[in-house]
Amino acid sequence: MTDVLEVTxxxxxxxxxxxxxxxxxxxxxxxxxxxMQGRLGPMYAGGFHGWAQLVADGVKFVxxxxxxxxxxxxxxxxxxxxxxxxxxxxAMAVIPLSPDLVAADAPASALFVLATTAVGILGTLMAxxxxxxxxxxxxxxxxxxxxxxxxxxxxxxxxxxxxxxxSLSLGGIAQAWSPWWLIWQLPGALVFLxxxxxxxxxxxFDMPVxxxxxxxxxxxxxxxxxxxxxxxxxxxxxxxxxxxxxVLYLGGWQGPFSDQLGWLWTLLKGLVIAVVIIWLRxxxxxxxxxxxxxxxxxxxxxxxxAQLALTGVWVVVSA
Amino acid sequence: xxxxxxxxxLTVGMGAGGLATADMVLNIGPxxxxxxxxxxxxxxxxxxxxxxxxxxxxxxxxxxxxxxxVRDYRQxxxxxxxxxxxxxFSNELGVVLGVERMLGMEVPERAVWARTLLAExxxxxxxxxxxxxxxxxxxxxxxxxxxxxxxxxxxxxxxEASGGRMHYMFNRVGGLKEDLPAGWLERVRYAxxxxxxxxxxxxxxxxxxxxxxxxxxxxxxxxxxxxxAYGVSGPIARASGVDLDLRRDEPYLAYGELFGPSxxxxxxxxxxxxxxSRLEVLxxxxxxxxxxxxxxxxxxxxxxxxxxxxxxxxxLKVPEGDLYTATENPLGLNGYYLVSRGEKTPWRLKLxxxxxxxxxxxAEVLPGNLIADMVAILGSMFFVxxxxxx
Amino acid sequence: MSEPRTPRSGGALPxxxxxxxxxxxxxxxxxxxxxxxDAPPHLPPRSRGVIALLEENCTSCMLCxxxxxxxxxxxxxxxxxxxxxxxxxxxxxxxxxDRFAIDFSLxxxxxxxxxxxxxDALHWSPEFEYSELDIxxxxxxxxxxxxxxxxxxxxxxxxxHSAEPAEVAAANKPARPARAAGAPPPARAARAExxExxExxARAExxARAExxExxxxxxxxxxxxxxxxxxxxxxxxxxxxxxTKSPEPTSGEDQ
Numbered sequence: 033m034t035d036v037l038e039v040t041x042x043x044x045x046x047x048x049x050x051x052x053x054x055x056x057x058x059x060x061x062x063x064x065x066x067x068m069q070g071r072l073g074p075m076y077a078g079g080f081h082g083w084a085q086l087v088a089d090g091v092k093f094v095x096x097x098x099x100x101x102x103x104x105x106x107x108x109x110x111x112x113x114x115x116x117x118x119x120x121x122x123a124m125a126v127i128p129l130s131p132d133l134v135a136a137d138a139p140a141s142a143l144f145v146l147a148t149t150a151v152g153i154l155g156t157l158m159a160x161x162x163x164x165x166x167x168x169x170x171x172x173x174x175x176x177x178x179x180x181x182x183x184x185x186x187x188x189x190x191x192x193x194x195x196x197x198x199s200l201s202l203g204g205i206a207q208a209w210s211p212w213w214l215i216w217q218l219p220g221a222l223v224f225l226x227x228x229x230x231x232x233x234x235x236x237f238d239m240p241v242x243x244x245x246x247x248x249x250x251x252x253x254x255x256x257x258x259x260x261x262x263x264x265x266x267x268x269x270x271x272x273x274x275x276x277x278x279v280l281y282l283g284g285w286q287g288p289f290s291d292q293l294g295w296l297w298t299l300l301k302g303l304v305i306a307v308v309i310i311w312l313r314x315x316x317x318x319x320x321x322x323x324x325x326x327x328x329x330x331x332x333x334x335x336x337x338a339q340l341a342l343t344g345v346w347v348v349v350s351a
Numbered sequence: 352x353x354x355x356x357x358x359x360x361l362t363v364g365m366g367a368g369g370l371a372t373a374d375m376v377l378n379i380g381p382x383x384x385x386x387x388x389x390x391x392x393x394x395x396x397x398x399x400x401x402x403x404x405x406x407x408x409x410x411x412x413x414x415x416x417x418x419x420x421v422r423d424y425r426q427x428x429x430x431x432x433x434x435x436x437x438x439x440f441s442n443e444l445g446v447v448l449g450v451e452r453m454l455g456m457e458v459p460e461r462a463v464w465a466r467t468l469l470a471e472x473x474x475x476x477x478x479x480x481x482x483x484x485x486x487x488x489x490x491x492x493x494x495x496x497x498x499x500x501x502x503x504x505x506x507x508x509x510x511e512a513s514g515g516r517m518h519y520m521f522n523r524v525g526g527l528k529e530d531l532p533a534g535w536l537e538r539v540r541y542a543x544x545x546x547x548x549x550x551x552x553x554x555x556x557x558x559x560x561x562x563x564x565x566x567x568x569x570x571x572x573x574x575x576x577x578x579x580a581y582g583v584s585g586p587i588a589r590a591s592g593v594d595l596d597l598r599r600d601e602p603y604l605a606y607g608e609l610f611g612p613s614x615x616x617x618x619x620x621x622x623x624x625x626x627x628s629r630l631e632v633l634x635x636x637x638x639x640x641x642x643x644x645x646x647x648x649x650x651x652x653x654x655x656x657x658x659x660x661x662x663x664x665x666x667l668k669v670p671e672g673d674l675y676t677a678t679e680n681p682l683g684l685n686g687y688y689l690v691s692r693g694e695k696t697p698w699r700l701k702l703x704x705x706x707x708x709x710x711x712x713x714a715e716v717l718p719g720n721l722i723a724d725m726v727a728i729l730g731s732m733f734f735v736x737x738x739x740x741x
Numbered sequence: 742m743s744e745p746r747t748p749r750s751g752g753a754l755p756x757x758x759x760x761x762x763x764x765x766x767x768x769x770x771x772x773x774x775x776x777x778x779d780a781p782p783h784l785p786p787r788s789r790g791v792i793a794l795l796e797e798n799c800t801s802c803m804l805c806x807x808x809x810x811x812x813x814x815x816x817x818x819x820x821x822x823x824x825x826x827x828x829x830x831x832x833x834x835x836x837x838x839d840r841f842a843i844d845f846s847l848x849x850x851x852x853x854x855x856x857x858x859x860x861d862a863l864h865w866s867p868e869f870e871y872s873e874l875d876i877x878x879x880x881x882x883x884x885x886x887x888x889x890x891x892x893x894x895x896x897x898x899x900x901x902h903s904a905e906p907a908e909v910a911a912a913n914k915p916a917r918p919a920r921a922a923g924a925p926p927p928a929r930a931a932r933a934e935x936x937e938x939x940e941x942x943a944r945a946e947x948x949a950r951a952e953x954x955e956x957x958x959x960x961x962x963x964x965x966x967x968x969x970x971x972x973x974x975x976x977x978x979x980x981x982x983x984x985x986t987k988s989p990e991p992t993s994g995e996d997q
Contacts, residue, residue: 070500070770070772236490239723245722319565320724321399491760493764532899533900552767556764558756560759561757658903
């Protein structure tokens with residue numbers, strides 16, 4: 033009985049975090065981006081500096097008509113948003129905020145997170161294929177091409193951290209972290225950040241949804257709640273990737289008063305990374321798909337391999 | 352979806368047919384985020400590579416030339432400033448300059464300098480628009496906000512003098528509609544200084560940005576031969592090394608003095624002819640135009656008291672004859688061929704607009720490029736759809 | 742002519758970092774936007790917002806309607822005979838304006854009508870908040886056009902180098918002060934100094950302008966009309982006003 037209660041409690045709290053944290057990031061994007069551009073951003077919804085803007089957006093999306101194009105592959109089209117969204121929900125369950133605060137303490141959670149987040153791209157592919165729209169198709173093909181370019185560096189970068197910590201569990205990695213990693217694992221961290229932004233399809237790697245080129249890529253035909261799910265998936269992805277970065281490279285809950293405030297440290301570090309991801313969007317144009325491939329194979333993969341070698345050598349030498 | 356020239360069978364979107372590929376016809380526009388309106392490009396793509404491209408124009412055709420024929424010369428100004436809505440003042444200028452030349456009318460000196468000033472401010476406004484929108488097409492969302500802050504600064508002074516923010520309607524045959532408001536010159540000086548002072552912020556997002564350079568350097572190269580063949584003009588032509596600027600070559604208004612040996616005017620050119628050099632020309636022209644505006648302000652301060660227009664007859668009739676008047680508009684050569692039969696309306700007023708020719712060259716440049724490059728090239732042609740379709 | 746220049750700003754920073762630095766700097770500074778509905782924009786007096794009609798000055802001469810490039814002005818009038826004021830005198834005829842309407846869905850805001858009006862019956866007002874949900878409601882009849890009159894600002898002083906107004910040069914009429922005489926205010930100050938726009942009354946409580954017979958028409962300064970009566974829908978107010986002052990001639994039916 034207590035087991036059932038505990039599972040329910042854990043699931044509900046993950047779901048709550050999944051619904052709240054992306055909205056926080058989204059609101060942060062609204063406001064940070066606006067002020068970086070000399071604007072105020074939303075100011076009216078909710079009264080105080082537009083804090084409820086995304087809630088209002090959600091209400092609007094719910095009210096909108098849910099359109100499925102006549103020529104679309106109906107089942108795939110309607111199922112795609114779920115495929116994009118759920119992997120991040122699952123991934124969030126295994127990310128620890130502090131040694132005790134983790135919904136599901138999986139033994140090889142680092143591996144698990146990488147595996148689940150890679151599924152999300154399928155949603156985009158399905159959406160693009162099923163939409164019966166040329167722009168959507170181009171967008172889907174671009175995200176498929178993008179998958180090839182970021183997945184390998186991402187895995188290699190994480191492998192280096194796992195090697196350094198001697199653990200495949202996220203909790204174990206954060207526990208083994210020390211400030212020295214900030215320098216030692218720096219190349220890997222940069223590779224991870226770039227690859228994460230590419231996975232999230234955020235500028236400067238937002239070619240699959242490039243609005244000036246292919247309208248909105250795979251999501252062109254989506255409306256209402258299904259469209260909102262794709263947006264939610266994007267921001268949930270930012271949350272997952274930022275927290276992952278915080279846990280892998282910034283020591284997660286390590287900091288002053290980590291016994292009581294460890295979860296806050298993880299969240300704060302994650303928020304900083306999320307703001308950096310937002311900042312890149314504000315400041316930079318987007319690359320071309322082939323330029324990302326170029327970057328990935330010429331720069332990121334060799335860099336990640338070098339990091340892996342460096343980590344291996346140091347681990348062997350210091351052991 | 353059709354196959355191009357019947358070479359290969361169509362398989363795209365069918366989920367069958369093995370690994371054979373086929374060309375796909377993709378309509379960019381008439382409703383598309385990158386076309387600033389209703390330009391349509393019918394492109395044939397092989398994957399993302401463009402096989403052929405054809406600009407299809409006319410969705411915004413308003414029959415401007417025909418409308419000119421049933422309007423008197425003041426009413427024509429209303430219409431003429433609307434085809435290129437980003438260069439309204441320069442458009443007005445072409446009409447009134449043509450009429451004044453045919454009438455042999457002498458325009459007061461203060462009007463000449465005020466017109467030059469306003470034309471240069473209008474040029475800055477126009478260029479700022481594209482300096483904001485072009486990065487937007489390349490995915491940079493911030494420059495447009497910085498550009499519009501500067502535009503607002505200049506639009507405020509334009510509005511104070513003319514009453515309009517886009518369609519100034521401030522030119523009249525023989526000068527300007529009314530005199531400048533008191534203290535306006537000071538406020539223009541302030542606005543020009545403010546814009547010049549804040550331009551580095553806009554430039555810091557564009558100039559030297561590695562991503563932007565990767566997207567634009569060597570992309571969409573226009574040769575001088577193509578420029579000549581298609582009648583491309585303006586900053587686009589100058590970016591390919593075609594050193595043509597009517598302000599210097601066929602001076603009108605006060606440009607003869609400004610582009611003279613000791614004047615601040617200079618013609619900005621580049622040689623590469625790619626998207627990046629087109630952007631660079633635009634950016635540098637903003638600086639030149641701000642310098643020109645300062646020179647005009649200086650002169651307007653020192654000119655003696657005098658009118659800004661001449662008294663016109665109640666019914667203005669242009670003597671029989673014809674005349675072609677071209678001006679260096681922000682986007683290129685803008686010409687009006689005025690044929691008069693001595694009536695109060697023109698018998699024919701042919702409009703040569705810059706964007707029409709500038710966009711026509713797309714069919715030559717686009718093939719071989721990727722769709723992403725297509726957007727980069729399209730944006731770097733700096734066109735206004737109204738100026739294409741008239 | 743000129744060679745490609747080195748980047749002007751940011752010094753030795755790589756281009757990508759320059760962009761980050763600029764956006765971060767902007768983040769730390771106050772914004773450059775204003776919250777429009779809460780903070781009304783300061784529009785210069787020449788701003789072409791809406792066309793106001795001073796009905797008393799209109800003689801139904803039709804010049805504006807004929808000069809309008811897109812024919813968006815509608816004028817109906819009829820002739821009225823006034824009895825002789827002195828015994829044995831001649832009867833006089835005058836034009837009575839029945840309808841004056843501007844279709845702002847067609848108007849191109851060129852201002853030619855205002856320029857050609859020989860009796861200063863039309864004026865620009867900077868007001869711009871008259872959007873409608875139905876395009877047909879953009880057809881403003883004369884009572885609606887009259888309600889814009891209080892918002893018409895006085896014209897700005899002219900530049901010190903401007904020519905003397907023809908009236909001043911011709912015959913130093915005392916009624917017309919020389920506008921160009923005053924020294925221009927220093928930079929920027931003029932914009933702040935500009936007379937405050939008259940308080941914008943809500944649409945329903947704008948003073949409805951009663952029509953007056955021509956004899957008593959006086960060009961009143963724009964700011965002096967304050968809503969004296971309790972708010973009434975404009976159309977009914979103008980109707981009651983005209984019923985009192987106008988001769989019992991069959992008045993127009995179209996404009997209601």
